[in-house]
Amino acid sequence: MSTPAVGKTADAPTSPTPTGTADDDKATSARTWRFFLSLLRPYLWQIVLGALLGIVATLTGLWTPRIVESVIDHLAVGSPISGDITLFAVLTAIGLVTVLLQWGMLTRAGEMVVYDVRAAIVQRLLRGHVPAISARPTADLVSRASADAPLLQLTLASGFVSFVTAATGVIGAIVFMGVIDALMLGITLGALVVLGILMGVVMPIAGRERAKAQEAVGEMSSQLDSSVRALRTIKVLGAEGTRSAAVLERAHRARRHGVKASWAEVAAYELGFGGMNIVSVVVLAIGAYRVSQGYMSIAALVAFFMYVGNFVMPLMSLADGFATIQSGLAASKRISEIEDIAFEEPELVAAGVAATGRAARLAAEPSDAPVLEFDGVTARYEDDEPDVLRGFTLSIPRRGHVALVGPAGAGKSSAMSLALRFLTPRQGTVRLAGVPYEDLTFAQVRDHFAYVEQDPAVLPGTVRDNLAVARPDATDEELYAALDAMHLGDAIRELPDGLDTDLVPSTMTGGARQRLALARAVLRDADVLLLDEVTSQVSGRTETAVHAAIVEASRRGAVITIAHRIDTLKDADLVVVMEGGGVRATGTHAELAASDALYQELTGSLRINDGA
Numbered sequence: 348m349s350t351p352a353v354g355k356t357a358d359a360p361t362s363p364t365p366t367g368t369a370d371d372d373k374a375t376s377a378r379t380w381r382f383f384l385s386l387l388r389p390y391l392w393q394i395v396l397g398a399l400l401g402i403v404a405t406l407t408g409l410w411t412p413r414i415v416e417s418v419i420d421h422l423a424v425g426s427p428i429s430g431d432i433t434l435f436a437v438l439t440a441i442g443l444v445t446v447l448l449q450w451g452m453l454t455r456a457g458e459m460v461v462y463d464v465r466a467a468i469v470q471r472l473l474r475g476h477v478p479a480i481s482a483r484p485t486a487d488l489v490s491r492a493s494a495d496a497p498l499l500q501l502t503l504a505s506g507f508v509s510f511v512t513a514a515t516g517v518i519g520a521i522v523f524m525g526v527i528d529a530l531m532l533g534i535t536l537g538a539l540v541v542l543g544i545l546m547g548v549v550m551p552i553a554g555r556e557r558a559k560a561q562e563a564v565g566e567m568s569s570q571l572d573s574s575v576r577a578l579r580t581i582k583v584l585g586a587e588g589t590r591s592a593a594v595l596e597r598a599h600r601a602r603r604h605g606v607k608a609s610w611a612e613v614a615a616y617e618l619g620f621g622g623m624n625i626v627s628v629v630v631l632a633i634g635a636y637r638v639s640q641g642y643m644s645i646a647a648l649v650a651f652f653m654y655v656g657n658f659v660m661p662l663m664s665l666a667d668g669f670a671t672i673q674s675g676l677a678a679s680k681r682i683s684e685i686e687d688i689a690f691e692e693p694e695l696v697a698a699g700v701a702a703t704g705r706a707a708r709l710a711a712e713p714s715d716a717p718v719l720e721f722d723g724v725t726a727r728y729e730d731d732e733p734d735v736l737r738g739f740t741l742s743i744p745r746r747g748h749v750a751l752v753g754p755a756g757a758g759k760s761s762a763m764s765l766a767l768r769f770l771t772p773r774q775g776t777v778r779l780a781g782v783p784y785e786d787l788t789f790a791q792v793r794d795h796f797a798y799v800e801q802d803p804a805v806l807p808g809t810v811r812d813n814l815a816v817a818r819p820d821a822t823d824e825e826l827y828a829a830l831d832a833m834h835l836g837d838a839i840r841e842l843p844d845g846l847d848t849d850l851v852p853s854t855m856t857g858g859a860r861q862r863l864a865l866a867r868a869v870l871r872d873a874d875v876l877l878l879d880e881v882t883s884q885v886s887g888r889t890e891t892a893v894h895a896a897i898v899e900a901s902r903r904g905a906v907i908t909i910a911h912r913i914d915t916l917k918d919a920d921l922v923v924v925m926e927g928g929g930v931r932a933t934g935t936h937a938e939l940a941a942s943d944a945l946y947q948e949l950t951g952s953l954r955i956n957d958g959a
């Protein structure tokens with residue numbers, strides 16, 4: 348299997364696709380074509396062979412009118428027609444076999460292209476820079492792999508190749524018609540040129556409308572996805588109507604453009620079909636006149652007339668092929684946008700290197716150097732956005748609990764993103780046990796961390812799948828021990844399938860998800876545990892579990908929390924007050940409570956939340 352084409356190109360973020368002017372449109376369209384062709388390149392010989400087989404099949408069909416002409420001529424003079432019949436049978440058989448081979452070959456090549464595209468999208472989405480991915484609607488990104496990718500197969504099988512074979516059919520028919528009667532050919536071609544111009548106006552409309560419909564389907568997927576995720580909130584707010592309206596607005600737009608595209612397609616079809624019927628009538632009338640004047644034989648007129656009739660199918664295929672290629676190009680454009688997401692480590696992706704195995708724990712080393720150091724770091728999520736951390740400096744000791752606290756937007760989560768390398772410093776350095784991050788791979792850094800998000804994700808699969816990802820070799824006893832520590836063990840034991848129960852994220856509370864994530868973090872046994880506490884009220888069980896996890900992990904290594912409970916702040920060995928993307932003050936809870944006005948204000952509100 349060749350390397351997926353999407354993965355091969357543009358490792359650096361590309362500039363946003365320009366829009367607006369005709370030149371910009373041309374540049375976008377050229378880029379889309381280049382990208383589309385780059386996807387086909389690995390299967391070029393199969394596609395070329397498929398097209399050649401299609402041409403052979405078309406050429407065999409083109410002989411039929413000539414054979415009919417010959418049969419009529421032979422019958423007129425009473426000579427045998429067995430040669431004609433044999434030739435017809437042989438050509439028909441060749442046509443059937445070549446069509447079969449052609450479809451087999453193209454279908455396979457098309458499916459390979461779809462797989463490659465999907466593999467490349469998966470690579471980009473799982474190995475790309477996190478802010479770039481989270482800046483886009485998830486379902487829209489996913490729909491590029493699910494809905495857009497198969498359009499490439501269609502474009503290849505029924506777009507490109509039917510275009511080539513239809514063109515062969517048209518050109519071949521022209522040649523044969525020219526041989527039969529040049530004047531009649533001239534008349535036919537004149538009529539066809541007029542038809543072609545009319546179709547050339549209508550068909551691009553179909554392409555444009557199809558592209559807009561696809562765009563709307565992507566938006567609809569992302570709207571529906573977000574709405575289903577927030578189902579409970581939506582129901583409680585009675586917002587089913589407005590949310591449905593928002594989703595259906597996109598569906599409606601898809602329908603509107605889909606209908607317009609269909610109208611344009613049917614108009615092209617009618618033009619082709621109706622136009623050809625008019626041409627046929629004209630040809631028949633002029634041909635009959637020419638036969639009556641002795642300029643051509645009846646057999647030649649029949650053959651010529653058959654060629655005119657044979658034009659209809661290839662012309663329709665040309666129109667169909669054009670429309671299919673347009674929707675394939677629209678799909679390519681959406682897929683190529685995934686390229687704008689830069690890989691975290693392009694060189695490792697290019698080399699096909701997987702993440703490294705677990706590194707030895709730093710806590711086992713005798714050194715007392717800080718496990719983590721932020722040294723004058725300035726960082727932002729996107730180039731054109733303001734800095735979210737400004738001169739952020741902080742040392743995290745190898746053991747103990749450091750709690751981050753600060754108003755909304757102070758940069759607490761961004762500090763964690765920096766530690767996990769989701770964010771890259773524009774200035775300053777982050778060090779792991781004294782080694783600058785730039786000297787380590789992403790996996791080498793992340794190996795030393797466990798991370799529990801405020802609203803942790805449940806991975807697809809069973810309880811076991813969710814835990815084993817942290818330590819694949821853990822025994823059932825170890826898995827249950829981690830669950831027990833988080834007061835989840837008994838609940839799982841009572842389930843009929845125990846650890847092998849499939850998890851349904853939407854039925855789990857935020858607290859249960861956080862306890863499961865904590866169990867996963869406990870199993871990972873990392874040097875640094877990053878924990879973003881749940882802000883909303885959680886059950887006593889979750890509070891106890893969070894507290895137990897912090898105490899245990901801070902004995903064995905470092906724990907950094909984003910604290911939302913006063914007890915967590917009291918527990919911490921060091922409290923860091925963040926403000927405006929930097930450190931405002933540090934100290935113990937008692938020291939800060941006595942000295943820092945912002946801290947007093949923040950803990951005042953926490954006390955209320957805490958019911959203290």
Ligand SMILES: Nc1ncnc2c1ncn2[C@@H]1O[C@H](COP(=O)(O)OP(=O)(O)OP(=O)(O)O)[C@@H](O)[C@H]1O
Pocket residue numbers: 478481728729732735753754755756757758759760761762
């Ligand atoms: N993924 C992101 N992309 C762009 N900007 C972001 C992103 N995440 C956070 N920000 C911005 O960074 C700034 C700092 O946010 P951050 O979430 O780090 O603060 P915080 O102290 O954790 O706040 P909160 O307690 O509300 O989570 C804010 O202005 C926020 O809008």
